Amino acid sequence: MPKAWTLAARPQGNPKPGDFALIDVDTGPLAPGQVRVANRWLSVDPYMRGRMNDVKSYVPPFAIGEPMQGGAVGEVVESADPAFAAGDMVLHMGGWRDEAVLPAAELQKLPALPIDPQAFLGQFGMPGMTAYWGLLDVAAAREGDTVFVSAAAGAVGSTVVQIAKAEGMTVIGSAGGADKCEWVRSLGADAVIDYKSCGSLPRALGAAAPGGIDVYFDNVGGDHLDAALAVARANARFAICGMIDVYNDGKATELRFLARLIGMRVRMQGFIVSDYMARGAEFYRDMGGWLAEGKLRREETVHDGLAAMPEAFMGLFTGGNTGKMLVRV
Structure with missing residues (x-):
């Protein structure tokens, strides 16, 4: 059964392992317009710490006992929407889990740029x-x-x-x-x-x-x-x-x-x-140009396996990363 990370408790101060719990998620059969994605790369980002507090902000807080969200790159394994087919690589916000079932409208096919898929969670994301x-x-x-x-x-x-x-x-x-x-x-x-x-x-x-x-x-x-x-x-x-x-x-x-x-x-x-998501074409245009000119480099700190998500996240606050912190599922 697919698994996902949730909050077992809201962190007080620095997050600790006991604040997180790995739960089973029954994703069930697809409804029309839904897509099933096997996640390959997961992102952890500092802004997620704010979502662990039960306070009003620009995004809702994570709910205790419910799967958390975050950036992810995955492969479509089943689709009930004509816009996506098995094998498509997509970007979405159904992270902190190994499998996501999402409406097609919440998925973005990876732009056709000569970079590794995980780069769309970092320098190109x-x-x-x-x-x-x-x-x-x-x-x-x-x-x-x-x-x-x-x-x-x-x-x-x-x-x-x-x-x-x-x-x-x-x-x-x-x-x-x-x-x-x-x-x-x-x-x-x-x-x-x-x-x-x-x-x-x-x-x-x-x-x-x-x-x-x-x-x-x-x-x-x-x-x-x-x-x-x-x-x-x-x-x-x-x-x-x-x-x-x-x-x-x-x-x-x-x-x-x-x-x-x-x-x-x-x-x-x-x-x-x-606020700038609607202007993504400008971003990809300029970043793609600098990439072609050899003006961009990137570094990644990679943890392996879904079980490593809390460790990777906590590492953001102790200087544990150079460049983008990622988890490879």
Whole structure:
């Protein structure tokens, strides 16, 4: 019988193994318009932590005892809809399980690009779209800008680094540990700060960008956001993608340089990538072009087997991934 992960309890602080339970799911025969998909790759993403809390947000919370959702790539094994046939590879949100039965309208055939299927969960999927739209639309970054990217070794941050370099920007990345910093540097970053060993982050960022920054792409919040405020140039633009600093304990770091928001006329905007889903063709056009020009690279941290889902997810909050965190079913 197909299996899926659910919440056994809502996490208090950092998620722990006992917060999750593997359950049987009787998917039954297909109704007209439904498609059965055998999942091959599953995604874990930081935003999922928010859905584990019983609070109102831009997406409903996960229900205790019900299968969780998340990005997945799978193979159609049975279809009751003429738009899909057995063997089609599809992208959908029926993750955290080995098999999904979904309405055909909730499936997307993988675009015809020369990349591995799992890339559509990372650089060519939601994280890549987040990087693309956050940098180029929300922050309106342009050639000549100096861009600071936190969590630059992650799935979103590493793509921000590469898009910014492809568009002629100066890029400063932040990552934790020598290996991750070296990888970010290999992607083309002009400077990389090891936030675990740099001491004062505002001082380190000021040294890397003596003229200040024009754009901050925020995946972290906390001390990284404060450092960006400390060195922001006049009319800087901050794209607030995520704040992993507060996802588990909810305690925000004091922002000592917040008042510079006023004097420097900094524009700070949060965004949700789902706002841009209707513009996917633009994303695939540009990303496909950069891929063909050899300007994009990606890294994946892969766990094997459905049983590894909680471990992979928890690893997001302990620095356990370089690039995209994935589970291969």
